[in-house]
Amino acid sequence: MTWVNDVIQGIMLGGFYGMLACGLALMFGLMRIINLAHGDIAVLGAYLIYVVLEHWNTSPFVAILPVLPVMLLLGYLLQRLLLERSLRSGLLVPLLTTFGLSIVIQNLLQQGFSPDVRSLGAQAGSVATASWQITSQLSIPAIGALTLGVAIVIFGALQLFLSRTHQGRQMRATAQDPDTAELVGINSKAVYARATAIAVAIAAIGGMFLAIRSDFYPYSGPTYLIFAFEAVVIGGLGGSLWATLLGGIVLGVAQTIGGQINPEYPVLAGHIVFLLVLLSPRGGLVNLRRASA
Amino acid sequence: MSLLEVEQLNLRHGLLEAVRDFTLGIAEGETVALVGANGAGKTTLLRAIAGAHRPSAGTISFDGANITRVPAYRRVQMGIALVPEGRRLFPALTVEENLLVAAQRRRPGRWNVEAVIEAFPMLERLRGQRAATLSGGEQQAAAIGRALITNPRLLLLDEVSLGLAPLAVEDVYRSLATVIAEGSTIVLVEQDLTRAAAVADRVVCMLEGRIVLQGAGSELTREQITEAYFGLRRSREAPR
Numbered sequence: 001m002t003w004v005n006d007v008i009q010g011i012m013l014g015g016f017y018g019m020l021a022c023g024l025a026l027m028f029g030l031m032r033i034i035n036l037a038h039g040d041i042a043v044l045g046a047y048l049i050y051v052v053l054e055h056w057n058t059s060p061f062v063a064i065l066p067v068l069p070v071m072l073l074l075g076y077l078l079q080r081l082l083l084e085r086s087l088r089s090g091l092l093v094p095l096l097t098t099f100g101l102s103i104v105i106q107n108l109l110q111q112g113f114s115p116d117v118r119s120l121g122a123q124a125g126s127v128a129t130a131s132w133q134i135t136s137q138l139s140i141p142a143i144g145a146l147t148l149g150v151a152i153v154i155f156g157a158l159q160l161f162l163s164r165t166h167q168g169r170q171m172r173a174t175a176q177d178p179d180t181a182e183l184v185g186i187n188s189k190a191v192y193a194r195a196t197a198i199a200v201a202i203a204a205i206g207g208m209f210l211a212i213r214s215d216f217y218p219y220s221g222p223t224y225l226i227f228a229f230e231a232v233v234i235g236g237l238g239g240s241l242w243a244t245l246l247g248g249i250v251l252g253v254a255q256t257i258g259g260q261i262n263p264e265y266p267v268l269a270g271h272i273v274f275l276l277v278l279l280s281p282r283g284g285l286v287n288l289r290r291a292s293a
Numbered sequence: 294m295s296l297l298e299v300e301q302l303n304l305r306h307g308l309l310e311a312v313r314d315f316t317l318g319i320a321e322g323e324t325v326a327l328v329g330a331n332g333a334g335k336t337t338l339l340r341a342i343a344g345a346h347r348p349s350a351g352t353i354s355f356d357g358a359n360i361t362r363v364p365a366y367r368r369v370q371m372g373i374a375l376v377p378e379g380r381r382l383f384p385a386l387t388v389e390e391n392l393l394v395a396a397q398r399r400r401p402g403r404w405n406v407e408a409v410i411e412a413f414p415m416l417e418r419l420r421g422q423r424a425a426t427l428s429g430g431e432q433q434a435a436a437i438g439r440a441l442i443t444n445p446r447l448l449l450l451d452e453v454s455l456g457l458a459p460l461a462v463e464d465v466y467r468s469l470a471t472v473i474a475e476g477s478t479i480v481l482v483e484q485d486l487t488r489a490a491a492v493a494d495r496v497v498c499m500l501e502g503r504i505v506l507q508g509a510g511s512e513l514t515r516e517q518i519t520e521a522y523f524g525l526r527r528s529r530e531a532p533r
Contacts (some may be wrong), residue, residue: 182345185369186398
């Protein structure tokens, strides 16, 4: 029964990783940019929620509402002012740019908020601690179920956006062939900026759950970047969005089972699964690389 | 006044000069065929007119406005549409999505998804299929439809018959005939000289990035074009 419990906990943890990986996958799928600052952007989102909560006594789930438009704007500007220029010089330059951005964000957060460790768990109220006891060995924490639920909603909404709306269609067309997209009247730079805005906003939602589930400090970003990156790779680079969520879930399950075997093993188990997937001939659970090529 | 005016245009691929000091005016309603051997600069010229290739010198004017620095997506809104070489449909999008994605910024006009499907009836049953699964002829029809749906004033067609079965070429040109008959302004690149001369008001023969011969499709003889095509005339006449 503990195994069943582990798998269920792992799936819920996977929802969290999927949420963090979502924006990373979106940016990689569309522009081939690996955003090394993605984890720090999530942490920045957590700090912005923290700031809102200092002035407004409410729950993080409410405090994120004013933060989301700010993050959308930041993402838009990030693309327009920084990444767009970097992209002109090839694919390696954006990698360096986001690496630098990661350091800048970490230092600014340290400057502005001190290196103290914080958490938003207390402000989240009973959601952070409540759980449903199913059997003596199987309990489902409310925050885990909520994380997974929100992750599914985010992926579903993004999928609907991409498949049903004009802007989503433009994004898919641009991802497949940016040169031809321009020739049918699509402003690819505007499409890229919109996508980065969405990716950054989703990262902030991930940051909120990060801050409720555990604690955070200015240098938390890179750890979560690695988990998000592993989720994207396990799901299959350039694959479908749902594959990224699936990748997150595989990583989450690997980590909880690893933790069951030995409390020191969760992260190691995740890395091992990641490496096994990378070494496997297909390289990714759902390999759609050819479809996107 | 010409609808399209290309003046002293120079186009480069790195160090290679693909098009040199190229000047050409195209009147509204005219159909012009560009012919020439591989590497003559035809595709590069069309891409530059559509905005996908930045000229190193010279100007391109459309309807009296200098559009040399206007990005490709804005030129679509002004009324220039290119059917690119190799068709270049979005492979993972359905046929209908390929049309819709171009229709979003369409100019007002008679072309819409239904009109395109009426003009290319073979697309009717393929609407919901991914473009990658289509045959060459079907893809070409969809690619032409994708350009038409923007209601262009100037339609650029790059080797629409390349890699197609002869029957498919017939199909494509039969559908194009209606577009031409409607008085659209068209520039097409075509390897089949007979066909080029048949559909075009004017045939422009390019060699190494320059015009070496041009004239009404009905007036030029096949021999003249062939000579220009392979550069045989250049040895006898000074290049312009």
